Amino acid sequence: MEYKTDFLIIGSGVAGLTFALKVANYGDVAIVTKRDVMETNTRYAQGGIASVFDKYDSFELHIQDTLSAGNGLCNEEVVELVVRDGPTRVRELMDWGVQFNLYKSDRSVFDLGLEGGHSKNRIVHAEDLTGYEVERALVDRIRENERIILFENHIAIDLITYSKSVKRGVITTTHEDSCCGAYVLDTKKNEVHTFSARITLLATGGAGKVYLYTSNADVATGDGIAMAYRAGASVANLEFVQFHPTCLYHPKAKNFLISEAVRGEGGVLINGEGRPFMEKYDPQKDLACRDVVARAIDNELKRTGHESVYLDITHKDPDFIRKRFPNIYKKCLSLGIDMTREPIPVVPAAHYMCGGVITDTYGRTDIKNLFAVGETACTGLHGANRLASNSLLEALVFAHRAASRAIQELERLSRNPIHDLPPWDTVGTTDSDEVIMVSHNWDEIRRFMWNYVGIVRSNKRLSRAWNRIENIQKEIMAYYWNFTVTADLIELRNIAMVAELIIKSAMSRKESRGLHYNIQYPQKDDEKWRRDTILKRSIEG
Ligand SMILES: Cc1cc2nc3c(=O)[nH]c(=O)nc-3n(C[C@H](O)[C@H](O)[C@H](O)COP(=O)(O)OP(=O)(O)OC[C@H]3O[C@@H](n4cnc5c(N)ncnc54)[C@H](O)[C@@H]3O)c2cc1C
Numbered sequence: 001m002e003y004k005t006d007f008l009i010i011g012s013g014v015a016g017l018t019f020a021l022k023v024a025n026y027g028d029v030a031i032v033t034k035r036d037v038m039e040t041n042t043r044y045a046q047g048g049i050a051s052v053f054d055k056y057d058s059f060e061l062h063i064q065d066t067l068s069a070g071n072g073l074c075n076e077e078v079v080e081l082v083v084r085d086g087p088t089r090v091r092e093l094m095d096w097g098v099q100f101n102l103y104k105s106d107r108s109v110f111d112l113g114l115e116g117g118h119s120k121n122r123i124v125h126a127e128d129l130t131g132y133e134v135e136r137a138l139v140d141r142i143r144e145n146e147r148i149i150l151f152e153n154h155i156a157i158d159l160i161t162y163s164k165s166v167k168r169g170v171i172t173t174t175h176e177d178s179c180c181g182a183y184v185l186d187t188k189k190n191e192v193h194t195f196s197a198r199i200t201l202l203a204t205g206g207a208g209k210v211y212l213y214t215s216n217a218d219v220a221t222g223d224g225i226a227m228a229y230r231a232g233a234s235v236a237n238l239e240f241v242q243f244h245p246t247c248l249y250h251p252k253a254k255n256f257l258i259s260e261a262v263r264g265e266g267g268v269l270i271n272g273e274g275r276p277f278m279e280k281y282d283p284q285k286d287l288a289c290r291d292v293v294a295r296a297i298d299n300e301l302k303r304t305g306h307e308s309v310y311l312d313i314t315h316k317d318p319d320f321i322r323k324r325f326p327n328i329y330k331k332c333l334s335l336g337i338d339m340t341r342e343p344i345p346v347v348p349a350a351h352y353m354c355g356g357v358i359t360d361t362y363g364r365t366d367i368k369n370l371f372a373v374g375e376t377a378c379t380g381l382h383g384a385n386r387l388a389s390n391s392l393l394e395a396l397v398f399a400h401r402a403a404s405r406a407i408q409e410l411e412r413l414s415r416n417p418i419h420d421l422p423p424w425d426t427v428g429t430t431d432s433d434e435v436i437m438v439s440h441n442w443d444e445i446r447r448f449m450w451n452y453v454g455i456v457r458s459n460k461r462l463s464r465a466w467n468r469i470e471n472i473q474k475e476i477m478a479y480y481w482n483f484t485v486t487a488d489l490i491e492l493r494n495i496a497m498v499a500e501l502i503i504k505s506a507m508s509r510k511e512s513r514g515l516h517y518n519i520q521y522p523q524k525d526d527e528k529w530r531r532d533t534i535l536k537r538s539i540e541g
Helices: 014-023 059-070 076-095 130-143 162-167 223-231 290-305 320-322 326-334 392-412 436-452 461-483 486-506
Strands: 003-011 031-032 148-151 154-161 177-188 191-202 241-248 269-270 309-312 346-352 356-358 369-374
Touching: 003 014, 003 177, 003 223, 003 392, 014 031, 014 130, 014 191, 031 154, 031 191, 059 436, 076 392, 130 148, 130 392, 154 191, 154 223, 154 486, 191 223, 191 392, 223 356, 223 369, 241 290, 269 290, 290 309, 290 346, 320 326, 369 392, 392 436, 436 461, 436 486, 461 486
Parallel strands: 003 031, 003 191, 031 148, 191 369
Antiparallel strands: 154 177, 177 191, 241 346, 269 309, 309 346
């Protein structure tokens, strides 16, 4: 089946939904999302949105904190425009029905949290369920908008570009390379549909599932980065993977984060010997930046041989803990951990991808009519390390900017009809008789990425990872073209692609900076390496 639409949005997190609401007055919108609309990293965000509202805070301080986390690689123009637009975007969310925590005595004053790397309290939040509240309100608005059609359980396989379709002989005119939609698998019906669109937005989120341990939702398999790279877009800075220091460590807990805000409210990390240890690693102790805390925990685990460290907030009033962290309290209690009386066992886990598809300040990629917003994009805001709670902010600001530009472009593009595109080609494929290959390769990639391309890297570990990914890639390619496409195979192909790009980027950066730490090059080298790591595939492959 072929669908034709003005805007095709791939992904239903904060980036995709915000963009959709803004462009829907100007054209028809199709949102494809691979599972249930709510199943996104956005809905799991706990801490909140960093923005300047406090009278003792300033844009300059927020800019400074972002730049110092980014360790020399932030784009200063982007940092400034994101920080300055923050308060407007937060208020817009409130207009759309998001209910943030406010001081009861004054409805216009936010209850602002503090997180690591921030010099002032500036985290706007909704209890410890901020992402859920934002996603809920956006989904409510989307559902009531008649110009937006939502396709749940639809996974995008690949972008369609004119160069690709010209090669297949369907479109005979030659165009400068530009994106004209995507092939999308309906996972309920097992049918591939062609979505032709004047403008396509990648809002596919992060890639935490490339690693064995992650805080991310299952949907975070780096699909947008892989699709954009395959289509010939430039990607950057994929070596900068943020590991969140404190994921709940419990055999029955999957991907559950203990928010940074727990340390912001006075929580202290202690090792398996019961001793606080952060003062050994950084003067900011438990409120040091995430990379420092994650490496410190990694070191303590290796030094003591324990399986986890602990986060202790038992010195705070139990009522305060229950009220400030209702979600974390409930989750821990369900597993037999009463955080008001005992420390919480925690370990680091892959959390956020700072790199992604390169965009300009309007979310445009280097393929015409293809935009990228949110965690899948690399805008220059985060540099070598993301400051806590800057990512929801980035998604909101860039969705706004991208929408304003996409609306302008639509006016020009609407002069021509939307093209007919070639249908998905299934000639010669059969149903797989070796599904085990998919799950086996999936596990292997995630495990060696954790062991060799994780918090602490070395040349030897990286070259081991490279050898493995080369072999796996060959296997996947042989398999991919022979068998009927499935959601698992699409995701495997994408995590393999993103893993390869992360390894390649990490091997090329011969220094340690921000989130990338290689024991062979433990120092930062501004002279040679104060630059982005950019990768681009030639269209010929
Ligand atoms: C546990 C946790 C806590 C966090 N806490 C905070 C916080 O407090 N503050 C903060 O600023 N950030 C936080 N983050 C990061 C932040 O939540 C994400 O960076 C942000 O929500 C990303 O939004 P997004 O719209 O780009 O992607 P997502 O919200 O992840 O949405 C991606 C969407 O793309 C869809 N998708 C992916 N691939 C395909 C495909 N091939 N076809 C169709 N659909 C596809 C997914 O199904 C999903 O709908 C946290 C992240 C996690 C995991």
